[in-house]
Amino acid sequence: MQMRDLSKDDDFLSHLLVEKLGTGTVPLHVHKMDGSRRLPKTDTHDLMDIVRRLVVAKGPVQHVVRQAVDELLLLPAIRYYLKSYTQKQINAFATHASRYFELYHPSGSIEIAHTSRYSHRTGKSELCILATRFMPPGTVITELKGSMANLTDEEDKELKRTDLSTCDIRRDFSVIHSKQMKKNHLFLGPARFVNHDCDNNCELFREGRYITFRTLRPIAIGEEITAHYGDGYFGKRNRHCLCETCEKRGRGGYAPESSDDDGEPSSDSSSDSDDSDSDSDSSSTDSESDIDDKPKPIINVNERRTRRGVYAVVTKDEDSDESENEEDNKVPLANAKDIPADGEIEMSADIDTSSELTSLTPSMPPSDGPALESPSRALMTPAPEPICLSRTPSSLTSLSSMEGPSSTPQSDQSTPFRSIISTRRQKAQDVAASSSKAPAQSEPLASTANTPSKRLTRSVSSLALSTKDNGKGKEKASATPASTPGRRGRPRKDATVKDDVNVKKEDVETRVLRMRPSTANIADATKEVGTPKEREIPRGPDGKPLPICSTCSNVLPVISVDSKVVWGLGFENSRKKKQKMECPRCIRHFAIYQQPWPCRVAPHGSAVFIPTPREESTPVDPSTRRVSHKVLPVLDRKLAAAASASAPVSPVKRGRPRKYERDEDGRPIKKRRIDIARKGTSDTRSKTHDSDPTEEPVKRKRGRPRLSSPRAQKHKFVKIKVRVKEEETTVQLSPASQPRSTNGRFGKKDKNGDPVSPRAERAAERDKMRGDEDDETSAPTRISPRNKNKRPHSVEDGDGSPRKRPLLQGDMEMQEPEPAHRVLPRPASSFRGGRLFSNPNPLSFALHAWASPVVLDDSSSSEDEKPPVTPEEDALSPAADISSPDEPESSSLYIPVLPRVASIYKPNPLTFAKRRWVSLSTSPSVSALAKLNKDKQDNPDEDADSSTVTTTETMSVLASARWTKVTVAVKEDAYLSEGEVCVSFHCTDIYLTVAV
Numbered sequence: 001m002q003m004r005d006l007s008k009d010d011d012f013l014s015h016l017l018v019e020k021l022g023t024g025t026v027p028l029h030v031h032k033m034d035g036s037r038r039l040p041k042t043d044t045h046d047l048m049d050i051v052r053r054l055v056v057a058k059g060p061v062q063h064v065v066r067q068a069v070d071e072l073l074l075l076p077a078i079r080y081y082l083k084s085y086t087q088k089q090i091n092a093f094a095t096h097a098s099r100y101f102e103l104y105h106p107s108g109s110i111e112i113a114h115t116s117r118y119s120h121r122t123g124k125s126e127l128c129i130l131a132t133r134f135m136p137p138g139t140v141i142t143e144l145k146g147s148m149a150n151l152t153d154e155e156d157k158e159l160k161r162t163d164l165s166t167c168d169i170r171r172d173f174s175v176i177h178s179k180q181m182k183k184n185h186l187f188l189g190p191a192r193f194v195n196h197d198c199d200n201n202c203e204l205f206r207e208g209r210y211i212t213f214r215t216l217r218p219i220a221i222g223e224e225i226t227a228h229y230g231d232g233y234f235g236k237r238n239r240h241c242l243c244e245t246c247e248k249r250g251r252g253g254y255a256p257e258s259s260d261d262d263g264e265p266s267s268d269s270s271s272d273s274d275d276s277d278s279d280s281d282s283s284s285t286d287s288e289s290d291i292d293d294k295p296k297p298i299i300n301v302n303e304r305r306t307r308r309g310v311y312a313v314v315t316k317d318e319d320s321d322e323s324e325n326e327e328d329n330k331v332p333l334a335n336a337k338d339i340p341a342d343g344e345i346e347m348s349a350d351i352d353t354s355s356e357l358t359s360l361t362p363s364m365p366p367s368d369g370p371a372l373e374s375p376s377r378a379l380m381t382p383a384p385e386p387i388c389l390s391r392t393p394s395s396l397t398s399l400s401s402m403e404g405p406s407s408t409p410q411s412d413q414s415t416p417f418r419s420i421i422s423t424r425r426q427k428a429q430d431v432a433a434s435s436s437k438a439p440a441q442s443e444p445l446a447s448t449a450n451t452p453s454k455r456l457t458r459s460v461s462s463l464a465l466s467t468k469d470n471g472k473g474k475e476k477a478s479a480t481p482a483s484t485p486g487r488r489g490r491p492r493k494d495a496t497v498k499d500d501v502n503v504k505k506e507d508v509e510t511r512v513l514r515m516r517p518s519t520a521n522i523a524d525a526t527k528e529v530g531t532p533k534e535r536e537i538p539r540g541p542d543g544k545p546l547p548i549c550s551t552c553s554n555v556l557p558v559i560s561v562d563s564k565v566v567w568g569l570g571f572e573n574s575r576k577k578k579q580k581m582e583c584p585r586c587i588r589h590f591a592i593y594q595q596p597w598p599c600r601v602a603p604h605g606s607a608v609f610i611p612t613p614r615e616e617s618t619p620v621d622p623s624t625r626r627v628s629h630k631v632l633p634v635l636d637r638k639l640a641a642a643a644s645a646s647a648p649v650s651p652v653k654r655g656r657p658r659k660y661e662r663d664e665d666g667r668p669i670k671k672r673r674i675d676i677a678r679k680g681t682s683d684t685r686s687k688t689h690d691s692d693p694t695e696e697p698v699k700r701k702r703g704r705p706r707l708s709s710p711r712a713q714k715h716k717f718v719k720i721k722v723r724v725k726e727e728e729t730t731v732q733l734s735p736a737s738q739p740r741s742t743n744g745r746f747g748k749k750d751k752n753g754d755p756v757s758p759r760a761e762r763a764a765e766r767d768k769m770r771g772d773e774d775d776e777t778s779a780p781t782r783i784s785p786r787n788k789n790k791r792p793h794s795v796e797d798g799d800g801s802p803r804k805r806p807l808l809q810g811d812m813e814m815q816e817p818e819p820a821h822r823v824l825p826r827p828a829s830s831f832r833g834g835r836l837f838s839n840p841n842p843l844s845f846a847l848h849a850w851a852s853p854v855v856l857d858d859s860s861s862s863e864d865e866k867p868p869v870t871p872e873e874d875a876l877s878p879a880a881d882i883s884s885p886d887e888p889e890s891s892s893l894y895i896p897v898l899p900r901v902a903s904i905y906k907p908n909p910l911t912f913a914k915r916r917w918v919s920l921s922t923s924p925s926v927s928a929l930a931k932l933n934k935d936k937q938d939n940p941d942e943d944a945d946s947s948t949v950t951t952t953e954t955m956s957v958l959a960s961a962r963w964t965k966v967t968v969a970v971k972e973d974a975y976l977s978e979g980e981v982c983v984s985f986h987c988t989d990i991y992l993t994v995a996v
């Protein structure tokens, strides 16, 4: 990866996934490689939602993290940022993003937090890495990753260039030096937030092609993860180091000499150095003790201080000083056969050779042979792929103290790895040696959990610091808790297990927290944390109690950005009111995990909120289930979204205006809603109707209803089928001039398949003749676009009285005599013709109409028992063809009022059965039907069902001799509005054609 890409990506990603998730007013200020670079704006809610989904997602870490990265890449701001990127660059960006996302996974064991440790010198709020669970020695912190970019000579020079006037020191970012490659590398990513401590608890090491961190000793919950940058990173012998160890020992930046010589505001005091000495005495195994024997470092006049720290311009002499450790640095990582000897690595100060962290040793000792790999091979850091599913100690760990009865680090003899830093390695050996003598060594791992962290917080609160800065002397940690929210100032009664690494007894008693190695047990640990027990109230230099976090009991920090306090002042009122206050770390933690720090997963059985990309969950306090003020912005957003969703589509958008309001597919939400609506109604639309489906009909009009109405949607099937039968019907209308239907359903065919319908043809001829004779009579029966919306059944004659459709009568006269059948009015039902016509429904209309004439025939019983047959089934059955040999040819009566357009309706057999369709197996008595019509005329108030039949103007009957086919033509139907629309109903042997 190119240095520029890496620094740019890291600036952006740390802004997105660290700074932006600082939750509101609580800042997590990241020092950028290029602070002047403008970054695209992103919505914090979007980022937080992605992280929350990651938190609750199930599945392997890699999968979950990848999902989060995918979601991130879909955000408009990120797309904008990546628009000029090549695919390779995008991949690198995504990989780097995954390193940040991985930090948040519930299986993770670290977090990025704020620290005020260096603020008194730098005026800056800085960040650090804290452990969120206990880590035994040798644990590989897999999620603490960095990405490394090779530095070209120019870039290296550029990074080294120091503009003292602007203090724009970018060199303070991790620069790793490979001795073998003789090159510097930029090391960015979450790993860059690891601060230096002279008694570091972790070491940078290389595992295979990757560089990560490994614990050197047990690390407690809340303890800061520290590395060793080198002995000369903060000036010669780190004289300006502000680490806790230096503070404890009164060295580095806390040494009296340092402040005197530099003329800088000193934090040292001679009185405190005694304490420091006593600490050192108790830590007899501390590898740094040998430094005391050496002469005090000469102050380097080239030393410079920056906003972020102190850096040394190291002379050649100093280089030679560092070389004394070189042999130690070459101690190999034993048994680590997979580690390529692609270079030794150091965390570089201004001058690479000045660093103590001068080598990540090759996998094999130098004596064993040459380096395993070509020095030209680029160094890499762990990629997301090899993410460990479990955060258990690595195999390396298991080979160390985890395996033995002792929970302490073992010596190099039994450890398959060696420290990459000579002094650290020596320290580990010493620690192991001392721990083997410790009483706690016989305790299994469980007791390790009770082991307090070795490094105890000695930093002071900002209040104390202000006092110190006023010249009251060198701050010591004896009275004040950490400025980094990693330590707890609460004493524990059960903290009886002695630390592996010679911690003073009083320190143990005041700082030990029972550690829980498993995630589930962290919940219990949190309970303990939240239970105030004989808490030693931390007090400021003025004796007043300091405000503490109600969750982790740390002193609330004061956070300043650009030397301006942005958080942490003005708690006096809250304290007076005894309001609970949380530190930024705990606030942030709860916002992300919905669990009190350091829990990342809900205690067993409790509900976990699961936000989904579609539905944003409102975070609710799980204890009260009430929406708190914290979630109001989210709630507002949800309400706005709900309001806009329920509102009709309108150009005026409601709710909180958002610049990039898009769905998960990246499409605008508004458009998507319309699409959904369209999708739901698309099949209800006829070809010719494109009205807006969301539009509500203002007024029910006669005639064709709008398709958008629910009523219209009921007939979607009918409308779809309309076009299918058009051709057939046309054939029936003009058999001589138009092509016949080819599907055989309505077109009459003989055995050879030729269309044969003499009766129909004769009827057509009759109709034609009649039409010629009486245009007035035939006109209403002909459906034309002009009169399609008229109701032909209400055709009136000259005197204004309803006039029967003469066509039927004529047909009846011409029909061959049929045996009489009893045709009875349909029994009374809820059907009302008036309602039908005022609110027409072609389906019920036709059904009821044809339920009306109940033709009783004794011979029909067998047909009645037959189950209804659908048109499809019928089509498969040759017997069903209306021109089947069983059916007398003459049985078909064609009435030329047939619609021009027909459609087949596929009825639901059950519906048909319910409606008591009678299978008319015998030829109907047309005269009986005529009688029925007459009866109806005589008794207009009779059942409406009958009226539909007797209104002969509205329908014609085409009946076969056995009534195997019945066609009803309805001249108008509002629903089948496209003029000559016809619907054919089919049930068993009855065909019903409704025409408009």
Ligand SMILES: C[S@@+](CC[C@H](N)C(=O)[O-])C[C@H]1O[C@@H](n2cnc3c(N)ncnc32)[C@H](O)[C@@H]1O
Residues within 6 Å of the ligand: 030, 031, 118, 122, 125, 126, 127, 128, 172, 173, 174, 192, 193, 194, 195, 196, 197, 234, 240, 241, 242, 243, 307, 308, 309, 310
């Ligand atoms: C690699 S960064 C570590 C993360 C850094 N705290 C941040 O917020 O970006 C190194 C910087 O951290 C600060 N730092 C880390 N350890 C320190 C120490 N022991 N003494 C003084 N400053 C330290 C210095 O400002 C240094 O330039």
